[in-house]
Amino acid sequence: MSEKYNIPRGTFDILPENSYKWQYVFRIFRELAAAYNYREIITPIFENSNLFERAVGDSTDIVEKEMYKFQDKKGRELALRPEGTAPVVRSYINNNLQNRENSSKLYYLGPMFRYDKPQKGRFRQFYQYGVENFGSKDPFIDAEVIALGYNFLKKLGLQNFVLEINSIGCSECSKDYDAALVEYFTKYTGDLCNDCKNRLKTKPKRILDCKIKRCKEIAENAPSQLDYLDESCRTDFEQVQDYLVKMNIPFLVNPKIVRGLDYYTKTAFEYLNNNLGAQNALGGGGRYDNLVEQMGGNPTPGIGFAGGFERLILSMETEGLDFGGSVKPFIYFITLGEKAELYAISLLEDLRNSGLSLEFDADKKSLKAQMKAADRSKAEFALILGDDELENNEITLKNMTTGKQQKIALDTTKEYLLNLKKKSS
Ligand SMILES: [Zn+2]
Ligand SMILES: [Zn+2]
Structure with missing residues (x-):
């Protein structure tokens, strides 16, 4: 009897009967990114694991629980990339891209890896698209990046999604907000889950992202970041909204958007498909004005987004959309x-x-x-x-x-x- 080899849990084959759909979505993304004058950057599938520990944050679920870490034969600590921004920032710094022509507007697509519980639309090897824009604090860039992501979904023909935006403030005003959150959540310490009890001491904002029911209920009435923005963060956020209106991009302001990663500042946004249930984010992103400096580069503001192809394709199939026709011989x-x-x-x-x-x-x-x-x-x-x-x-x-x-x-x-x-x- 010969042995049967199974595919690893949480992974999947893209079969010939479906691969044309992936090619189509890749092509539309590349075409639209080019229309906004973004260029592709291709970084390795694995990096030194300390890159993600530093950039994403070592107390995040992604790094603590979900990262595929391994040692190579020389004992180097490596990790399969769990997300795309940290590698792009690393490359931006390593290759001195700030001093090169046409190197501040970048996009990528490819597989990412997270040891997460597999479920519909969520896999351990998943494919992401994303863009990163370096070097500008101008709210117009926020609007442009948001528009690119929005128009990508529109170009695929998707109808049933909404864009939600928020400002989570700069490092200054988020201090005031953190203090307000600590004050609020301390009243409920006994009711919070153990993770959130720790978060209360380290990263109170992350309580807002907790999936536990009781934590969610408590978070419902927590203070809103929007009430704690300083003058400049407030005007920037208003400008982003004005530009979006001019660009004809419909949006909702949702003060509950916090984004799960440590590096975000100011504008945060998500594209949500309301038909997909819990796994409803088609993409999202935000500003990360301190990340490049934090990673050892010159102080450089940045903003970007990322999203998963699996859910895009699932949404397109649900909406009965066309993928440009399957490949067949002429x-x-x-x-x-x-x-x-x-x-x-x-x-x-x-x-x-x-x-x-x-x-x-x-x-x-x-x-x-x-x-x-x-x-x-x-x-x-x-x-x-x-x-x-x-x-x-x-x-x-x-x-x-x-x-x-x-x-x-x-x-x-x-x-x-x-x-x-x-x-x-
Ligand atoms: Zn601020
Ligand atoms: Zn919790």
């Missing part, structure tokens, strides 16, 4: 006879290299069997070449939708098909 090439087959093999190469997609079976099946295979392949056309036709310098072209057949001159096949392709696309 032509199925059928031959009868030895000479025809030999001729076909060189023509096939020529046609494929001129950009046409063709399927061909050299199995010498009957015409009927090959026609059936052409049908199954969903090709738009069939090319049929027999020894007789070869002698007459002819080839038959069959439209697989209408069933209509026509003969064309064999030596004009390539030209004819390229024209046909142009018309059909």
Whole structure:
């Protein structure tokens, strides 16, 4: 008996019947990012684990409970990246990107890893898209980044989502807010979960993010960050909203958005699909004006967002959206006879290299069997070449939708098909 190998828990295969959906969503994201003049950055799948401990925060769930940490053979402490911002910030600093042209507006897409409880729309290897913008404190940039994320979802055709924004203040005004939270939650210390009891001493804001029911109830009436913004944070937040209105981007202000990571400041935002239940965030992000400096770079403001492709695709399927059509051959090439087959093999190469997609079976099946295979392949056309036709310098072209057949001159096949392709696309 041979052993059966299973896929690791929390991972999944993207099968050929679905991979075109992923390619489509990747393509739309890349196109829109380019429209906003963002450029792709590709960083390693693993990093030194202290990068995430420092950037994301070593008391966050991501780092404490969910990170895939391992040692390599030299004993280096490494981690599969649990998120995309820290690696991009690391690269920004390492490569001195602030002094290079066109290197302050970056996007990425690729797999991330978290040892989390697998459930619908949540996996241990998951795919994220994200953008990071470095070097500007201008609220226009906040609005631009938010608009890019919003328009990405719109471009995919998604309808059932809302954009919610908040300001969580700069490090100055968030101190006042922290004090107000400590005062409020201390009254309920006995009722808070153990994690939140610790949070009360270290990161009181994180209590607002707790998933435990009783903590949530208590947090319901907690003071709002918006009441603790200083003058400059307040005007910046108002400006962000003004720009969004001018850009025609609908939004709600939700003072409950805190974002789970340590590095956020000021603007925070989320795109939420209300049909997905608990796992409803399609993406989100915020400003991180202190992160680059905290990571050893020159003081550089920044803002970005990230989101997961799994939930996007799930939402698109739920809304019955199109993924640009699955990949199928344009032509199925059928031959009868030895000479025809030999001729076909060189023509096939020529046609494929001129950009046409063709399927061909050299199995010498009957015409009927090959026609059936052409049908199954969903090709738009069939090319049929027999020894007789070869002698007459002819080839038959069959439209697989209408069933209509026509003969064309064999030596004009390539030209004819390229024209046909142009018309059909
Ligand atoms: Zn402030
Ligand atoms: Zn709690």
